[in-house]
Amino acid sequence: MTTPGFGAFSSAVARAMSEVRSQHCQPPLYRPAETQRGSIRCTRCRGLLTFTVSAVDGRTSGRCSSAGCIKWTD
Numbered sequence: 001m002t003t004p005g006f007g008a009f010s011s012a013v014a015r016a017m018s019e020v021r022s023q024h025c026q027p028p029l030y031r032p033a034e035t036q037r038g039s040i041r042c043t044r045c046r047g048l049l050t051f052t053v054s055a056v057d058g059r060t061s062g063r064c065s066s067a068g069c070i071k072w073t074d
Contacts, residue, residue: 012044013070016051019043020060024053031058045069 024036035055042049042064049070051062063071 012042013072015043016040016049016062016070017060017072017074020051020053020062021058025058025060029058031055042066042069 019040021030024032032053032055036053037051039048039050041047045064045066047064047066047069049062049064051060053060059074061073
């Protein structure tokens with residue numbers, strides 16, 4: 001069972017991951033030539049979200065600077 005709050009949180013993570021991947025994981029390899037680190041505006045609170053995209057396999061991770069906001073590792 002999910003709650004509306006969980007749905008809102010989940011979609012913010014999905015939007016952030018999608019934004020990072022669209023910028024750094026282009027076809028045909030779907031991974032950058034070099035590991036990328038950077039920051040964007042958080043899709044949930046508009047704070048600072050730092051991310052990493054691996055050159056090895058294209059996996060991403062990110063974390064917002066605001067307490068209790070989004071973070072992910074795939």
